[in-house]
Amino acid sequence: MRGSATWQTLDHVARRMTPFLITMGLVILSQVPMQLPAAVALTPLLALISVYFWALHSPELMPAPAVFAVGMLQDILSGVPMGLNTFILLVVYGLVVSQRRFFFGKSFAVLWWGFGTLCVVIAAFQWVLTSMLSGAAVPALAIIADYFTTAAVYPLVAYVFVLTHRNILRED
Amino acid sequence: MRHRPEHILRITAPLRGLADRFAYVFLLAAAFAILILGKADPQIFERARMTVTDITAPVLDALSRPAMTVASTIEEVKELGRLRAENQALRSHNIQLLKWQTTARTLMAENEQLRGLLGFGADPEVTSVTARVIGDSGGAFVRSVLVNAGRRDSVRKGQAAAVGNGLLGRVAEVGERSARILLITDLNSRIPVVIESSRERAVLAGDNSASPRLQYLPITTRVKPGDRIVTSGHGGVFPSDLPVGVVTTVAKEGVRVRPYASADRLEFIRLMDFGLNGMLDEMLPRDGAGKARGQLGKAAGSE
Numbered sequence: 001m002r003g004s005a006t007w008q009t010l011d012h013v014a015r016r017m018t019p020f021l022i023t024m025g026l027v028i029l030s031q032v033p034m035q036l037p038a039a040v041a042l043t044p045l046l047a048l049i050s051v052y053f054w055a056l057h058s059p060e061l062m063p064a065p066a067v068f069a070v071g072m073l074q075d076i077l078s079g080v081p082m083g084l085n086t087f088i089l090l091v092v093y094g095l096v097v098s099q100r101r102f103f104f105g106k107s108f109a110v111l112w113w114g115f116g117t118l119c120v121v122i123a124a125f126q127w128v129l130t131s132m133l134s135g136a137a138v139p140a141l142a143i144i145a146d147y148f149t150t151a152a153v154y155p156l157v158a159y160v161f162v163l164t165h166r167n168i169l170r171e172d
Numbered sequence: 173m174r175h176r177p178e179h180i181l182r183i184t185a186p187l188r189g190l191a192d193r194f195a196y197v198f199l200l201a202a203a204f205a206i207l208i209l210g211k212a213d214p215q216i217f218e219r220a221r222m223t224v225t226d227i228t229a230p231v232l233d234a235l236s237r238p239a240m241t242v243a244s245t246i247e248e249v250k251e252l253g254r255l256r257a258e259n260q261a262l263r264s265h266n267i268q269l270l271k272w273q274t275t276a277r278t279l280m281a282e283n284e285q286l287r288g289l290l291g292f293g294a295d296p297e298v299t300s301v302t303a304r305v306i307g308d309s310g311g312a313f314v315r316s317v318l319v320n321a322g323r324r325d326s327v328r329k330g331q332a333a334a335v336g337n338g339l340l341g342r343v344a345e346v347g348e349r350s351a352r353i354l355l356i357t358d359l360n361s362r363i364p365v366v367i368e369s370s371r372e373r374a375v376l377a378g379d380n381s382a383s384p385r386l387q388y389l390p391i392t393t394r395v396k397p398g399d400r401i402v403t404s405g406h407g408g409v410f411p412s413d414l415p416v417g418v419v420t421t422v423a424k425e426g427v428r429v430r431p432y433a434s435a436d437r438l439e440f441i442r443l444m445d446f447g448l449n450g451m452l453d454e455m456l457p458r459d460g461a462g463k464a465r466g467q468l469g470k471a472a473g474s475e
Contacts, residue, residue, distance in 0.1 A: 031232060032232060033239060082210040
């Protein structure tokens with residue numbers, strides 16, 4: 001009996017960790033050189049999609065410390081100033097969690113539109129922050145391209161998350 | 173059994189909400205503090221960065237292999253189609269190169285003789301390590317790549333990184349089994365260079381675009397598109413006359429250079445040890461790269 005209870009707890013913990021672990025995996029995956037010519041090598045910000053999705057659907061599966069850890073890993077692996085992605089992802093997290101009520105029960109199109117809007121805001125915010133940190137206006141086009149790609153691949157990544165989410169909830 | 177966690181949750185929910193909010197604000201402040209601290213002293217997190225990078229390096233290494241295999245297979249299939257044309261081009265190229273070889277041999281012999289006459293010291297010997305690219309963020313904010321060679325392969329900070337015959341960047345951070353290469357197109361990259369034909373000095377400054385700019389050129393400069401840019405060797409980080417790129421545009425807004433080394437489809441990078449590295453660290457005990465780059469910039473700019 002006790003054994004099965006332990007297993008149940010372990011199973012429970014493992015399930016709750018899934019979104020976090022998937023996101024960490026996505027951060028590592030986005031660093032793999034894809035060997036594409038620079039013109040095609042647009043990089044969707046997978047961690048951003050993940051934080052948006054989980055903050056919206058079940059923030060308890062992606063608590064703030066998890067967002068912090070994801071941001072740190074991304075900062076370290078991509079070589080940007082430490083704290084940049086961490087700060088931005090936490091801002092996104094805070095924004096989305098506070099606006100959950102608005103998105104509750106809305107259609108997928110609305111959620112996608114919400115994500116697109118968020119991308120615009122965050123791209124501008126990141127451009128200002130990066131330019132301030134580097135003391136010069138950085139080229140904006142590459143940033144816009146990255147965020148546009150991110151918004152475009154949202155449905156695909158979100159679909160995988162929906163399947164994951166269902167799986168976690170069904171057994172929990 | 174199933175009811176208990178929910179029951180506890182109901183009682184502790186408001187408390188948890190408060191704790192969560194506090195944790196959130198704390199983490200947000202921590203991230204901001206890290207950002208400011210890192211800006212004030214870029215070296216402060218270097219060890220932590222390279223430790224984490226070292227841990228993930230084997231995973232990235234394994235993941236980057238299939239991506240590379242797929243890319244090279246596609247490339248091979250493409251090449252099959254243009255095999256004939258390429259063969260012909262290569263043949264004529266070969267004839268040209270053979271002529272050059274004769275010229276080079278003659279010049280080399282002559283050079284050696286003249287050096288012997290002058291008692292001119294030979295350049296330090298170059299040893300190089302070839303490393304594979306395992307991480308390329310491709311992001312809009314930074315131009316750097318991770319390679320699978322580190323301290324154990326005698327890679328050291330400040331070494332020149334090259335692809336083919338062009339300078340690609342320099343080693344910015346070194347871990348045990350991985351290293352980060354800062355590309356010459358990065359916003360933080362400053363390389364002392366000279367215009368090959370006129371020997372005018374300048375600093376090649378990256379700005380995250382594909383074509384870095386020439387800074388601190390003399391006002392009387394006669395730089396024109398097509399001029400070759402090579403390293404000047406000032407500051408003792410790189411040797412002199414390493415090919416960097418070619419001038420593409422000369423305008424009021426600045427002189428742009430297209431690097432010989434393309435950052436697209438990077439697979440292997442040569443990390444070159446000219447026996448010059450380490451000077452940066454000796455000159456500036458703690459803060460290596462950042463301040464040294466500033467000084468190089470000033471040095472090149474003042475002349």
